[in-house]
Amino acid sequence: MSKKLIQGNEACVEGALAAGARFFAGYPITPSTEIAELMAKKLPRVGGVFMQMEDEIASIATIIGASISGAKAMTATSGPGFSLMQENLGFAAMTEVPIVVVNVTRGGPSTGTPTKASQGDFMQARWGCHGDHPIIVLAPSSVQEVYDLAITAFNMSEKYMVPVVLLYDEVVGHLREGVELVASSEVLNREFPTVAPANYRPYATGDGLIPKLAPFGSGYRYHMSGLSHDETGFPTGNPATIENLVMRLNDKIENNRKDIIKYKAIDMEDAEVILLAYGSPLRSAQQVQKQARARGEKVGLIQLLTLWPFPHELLTDVYAKTKADFIVPELSLGQLADEVSKSVPRDKITRVNRNDGALITPAQLEQVLKGVM
Amino acid sequence: MSKDWELIISGSGGQGAILAGIIFAEAALADGYNVIQTQSYGPEARGGASRSEVLISHEELAYPKVQDCNLMVALTQESLDKYGSLLGAGGILIIDEAIDSSTLKTSIKVYKAPIFATAEKLLKPMVANILVLGILNAISGIVNLEHLESAVQARVPAATIPLNLTALAEGSKIGKDLASKSI
Amino acid sequence: MNYKDLLRKDKMPHIWCPGCGHGMVLSAFLRALAKKDFDPDNVAVISGIGCSSRASGYLDFNTLHTTHGRAIPFATGIKMAKPGLKVIVLTGDGDSTAIGGNHLIHAARRNIELTVIVFNNNIYGMTSGQYSPLTPHMKLATTAPYGNIDYPFDLVNLAKGAGATFVARSATVQPRHLEKVIGQGLDHNGFSLIEVITQCPTYFGRKNKMGSPVDMLQWQRENTSTTGKEGTIPLGIFAQEERPEYGENYFELIKTLGEGKSGE
Numbered sequence: 001m002s003k004k005l006i007q008g009n010e011a012c013v014e015g016a017l018a019a020g021a022r023f024f025a026g027y028p029i030t031p032s033t034e035i036a037e038l039m040a041k042k043l044p045r046v047g048g049v050f051m052q053m054e055d056e057i058a059s060i061a062t063i064i065g066a067s068i069s070g071a072k073a074m075t076a077t078s079g080p081g082f083s084l085m086q087e088n089l090g091f092a093a094m095t096e097v098p099i100v101v102v103n104v105t106r107g108g109p110s111t112g113t114p115t116k117a118s119q120g121d122f123m124q125a126r127w128g129c130h131g132d133h134p135i136i137v138l139a140p141s142s143v144q145e146v147y148d149l150a151i152t153a154f155n156m157s158e159k160y161m162v163p164v165v166l167l168y169d170e171v172v173g174h175l176r177e178g179v180e181l182v183a184s185s186e187v188l189n190r191e192f193p194t195v196a197p198a199n200y201r202p203y204a205t206g207d208g209l210i211p212k213l214a215p216f217g218s219g220y221r222y223h224m225s226g227l228s229h230d231e232t233g234f235p236t237g238n239p240a241t242i243e244n245l246v247m248r249l250n251d252k253i254e255n256n257r258k259d260i261i262k263y264k265a266i267d268m269e270d271a272e273v274i275l276l277a278y279g280s281p282l283r284s285a286q287q288v289q290k291q292a293r294a295r296g297e298k299v300g301l302i303q304l305l306t307l308w309p310f311p312h313e314l315l316t317d318v319y320a321k322t323k324a325d326f327i328v329p330e331l332s333l334g335q336l337a338d339e340v341s342k343s344v345p346r347d348k349i350t351r352v353n354r355n356d357g358a359l360i361t362p363a364q365l366e367q368v369l370k371g372v373m
Numbered sequence: 374m375s376k377d378w379e380l381i382i383s384g385s386g387g388q389g390a391i392l393a394g395i396i397f398a399e400a401a402l403a404d405g406y407n408v409i410q411t412q413s414y415g416p417e418a419r420g421g422a423s424r425s426e427v428l429i430s431h432e433e434l435a436y437p438k439v440q441d442c443n444l445m446v447a448l449t450q451e452s453l454d455k456y457g458s459l460l461g462a463g464g465i466l467i468i469d470e471a472i473d474s475s476t477l478k479t480s481i482k483v484y485k486a487p488i489f490a491t492a493e494k495l496l497k498p499m500v501a502n503i504l505v506l507g508i509l510n511a512i513s514g515i516v517n518l519e520h521l522e523s524a525v526q527a528r529v530p531a532a533t534i535p536l537n538l539t540a541l542a543e544g545s546k547i548g549k550d551l552a553s554k555s556i
Numbered sequence: 557m558n559y560k561d562l563l564r565k566d567k568m569p570h571i572w573c574p575g576c577g578h579g580m581v582l583s584a585f586l587r588a589l590a591k592k593d594f595d596p597d598n599v600a601v602i603s604g605i606g607c608s609s610r611a612s613g614y615l616d617f618n619t620l621h622t623t624h625g626r627a628i629p630f631a632t633g634i635k636m637a638k639p640g641l642k643v644i645v646l647t648g649d650g651d652s653t654a655i656g657g658n659h660l661i662h663a664a665r666r667n668i669e670l671t672v673i674v675f676n677n678n679i680y681g682m683t684s685g686q687y688s689p690l691t692p693h694m695k696l697a698t699t700a701p702y703g704n705i706d707y708p709f710d711l712v713n714l715a716k717g718a719g720a721t722f723v724a725r726s727a728t729v730q731p732r733h734l735e736k737v738i739g740q741g742l743d744h745n746g747f748s749l750i751e752v753i754t755q756c757p758t759y760f761g762r763k764n765k766m767g768s769p770v771d772m773l774q775w776q777r778e779n780t781s782t783t784g785k786e787g788t789i790p791l792g793i794f795a796q797e798e799r800p801e802y803g804e805n806y807f808e809l810i811k812t813l814g815e816g817k818s819g820e
Contacts, residue, residue: 005399044810049636054662058629065633175437176410178402216600216618217641225621286435362436
């Protein structure tokens with residue numbers, strides 16, 4: 001199949017539709033708006049629903065509602081809107097309703113720099129909601145990866161009954177590259193209950209830890225609440241029941257880290273220096289790593305595709321084997337490097353940070369590499 | 374293996390510099406190149422000079438922005454003044470005959486073409502962006518003209534396809550002429 | 557159908573205080589609903605946060621207890637993804653007019669078919685008595701210890717102004733009237749809002765020296781009227797118009813595009 005020249009944000013829409021997304025509710029915000037515009041054009045043509053809401057809070061609430069009715073639903077936003085969505089993101093995590101939230105990141109804090117790339121939402125994507133909650137965050141760095149990971153996002157969301165955040169910066173969202181619009185993985189759908197309605201306990205999961213939630217209107221009448229609840233879905237104040245719930249919510253992700261954590265590790269075997277990145281800084285790191293290898297320098301590259309759960313086991317393992325120095329370029333003050341430092345000694349990490357809206361260039365990274373080698 | 378191209382097309386808002394970049398990138402993709410197209414957004418793109426960048430290579434591309442521009446189109450004096458310094462030594466510049474390029478590096482090969490006069494006289498001023506693609510491709514020889522024609526057809530409003538194809542052909546003619554003179 | 561069959565009796569007793577009007581609103585709602593021929597499997601009841609919003613848990617339908625103020629957009633998604641469902645929102649004055657005020661007016665503007673019943677007890681009960689956007693001027697609340705200097709919304713006019721195509725007001729002291737207007741709201745093809753004046757003896761009544769729950773109902777009797785009596789709060793239906801429903805418009809668009817099949 002021939003490649004099509006499309007933007008990152010267009011690839012996001014194509015991937016979502018290929019994954020079966022049939023409901024979008026959103027609010028315009030730079031640099032994610034093309035996603036809403038394209039969804040408005042395409043969804044009604046495939047029998048899906050597009051709604052422009054009054055704000056981002058309504059947007060995420062509406063897609064959670066749509067998913068409760070059984071639809072594969074998503075929204076797209078950027079930093080300020082993502083901040084507004086946090087409470088209901090936690091609601092989806094708590095009630096185990098699958099949704100996909102796309103955050104095309106821009107400079108912050110506050111209104112910040114709407115048209116420039118940033119990675120300052122790295123920690124918010126994981127810890128923006130109050131409470132110990134599960135979440136999956138995926139981070140494409142190319143237009144092809146936006147397409148592929150949009151499908152993966154829906155698949156993981158449906159498989160684990162958890163909200164998935166697709167996080168990429170403005171540069172990835174707006175650049176155009178050739179893309180093959182062919183799903184690289186099969187489309188997964190959530191499992192529905194098979195027990196008789198009278199015996200249905202929505203949050204009784206057994207060992208798999210993943211609930212089978214019946215869509216509203218399918219003959220299973222049950223209660224769903226953001227309050228701490230028991231297996232029937234009704235509120236509880238029982239400490240053991242509450243603990244079971246919170247542990248199960250988190251364990252259903254933790255127990256499946258192998259399946260969820262995706263990355264690319266290149267030239268690790270003899271690496272003395274490892275560049276570790278995602279998003280637009282990864283693009284510079286790719287160029288620099290290639291140039292360095294061409295010069296005969298022992299430089300490796302780790303590209304994170306899953307940001308959360310964070311691949312500590314990978315980094316611990318790589319560091320144990322290589323004792324390499326890590327260079328971590330990121331468009332923030334060190335949110336990623338700080339997380340890396342839980343697996344790699346702090347003095348082995350060189351931070352490369354930018355927060356002025358400009359990209360970390362290959363030339364800038366070459367300078368840093370020269371200092372580390 | 375052909376050389377890599379790092380192209381900047383700049384102009385004032387509304388001249389279609391960004392669309393021209395997308396069309397050229399699409400043609401290059403169809404030609405079998407790896408391509409990346411980016412553009413300026415937001416306040417930077419409103420009024421004043423805007424730009425479209427296209428990277429074209431048979432190698433895999435990683436960093437998505439121009440690092441060493443070797444091919445540039447500037448549709449206005451303002452856009453040349455703003456971006457001209459990005460064009461590296463030995464680079465190719467295509468500008469309208471009315472534009473002054475005397476402040477640029479002397480090693481730059483400047484092609485001055487009657488872009489707007491031709492667009493206006495023969496056709497309509499709004500097709501200057503497509504006309505200049507014809508010039509650009511005739512001089513650089515990057516893509517197969519058929520792919521460029523297909524990309525134009527795919528990206529311009531349906532009603533303006535014949536007009537734009539005429540502009541492209543006209544630009545190719547001017548470009549060939551300029552290239553042959555410069556040998 | 558007996559309306560009591562629509563309750564999850566195993567979830568009783570409810571959390572509401574003695575003398576609270578919310579049970580009266582709920583029973584009027586269920587009596588109205590029981591008279592329609594909805595299949596409970598196809599009824600969804602959505603609520604937000606607050607005393608009234610606990611009502612969803614007591615009802616044997618598809619029930620969803622959401623976040624504070626957001627019941628309407630959750631309900632919007634449920635309805636638009638499954639238009640065959642009868643979707644009802646049970647909410648309070650704080651939930652729907654303060655934190656959720658924006659969603660209320662926009663749902664009214666769209667004319668999406670939701671039946672929204674606002675339990676208006678003029679106070680935040682769940683958090684023990686702070687003033688809400690429907691607390692009358694100069695009434696007392698824990699956060700208005702010297703009297704509430706805010707002025708309240710007129711919810712009926714707010715909903716009308718926002719484009720709601722069915723707007724009614726009733727009160728717990730008028731259970732038959734209440735049941736009737738809720739029934740009419742349930743029949744309405746479009747956005748319907750029913751404001752119900754209800755009593756919170758624990759936090760509004762005590763603070764404002766209104767006496768027992770019976771005294772509060774007596775106050776309602778004297779200060780509301782279904783006949784437009786001068787100087788009283790009018791009860792009745794204040795808007796009832798036919799306008800194409802949001803979902804109908806949207807699904808008509810899908811149909812038109814499908815028939816067009818024009819590719820792009």
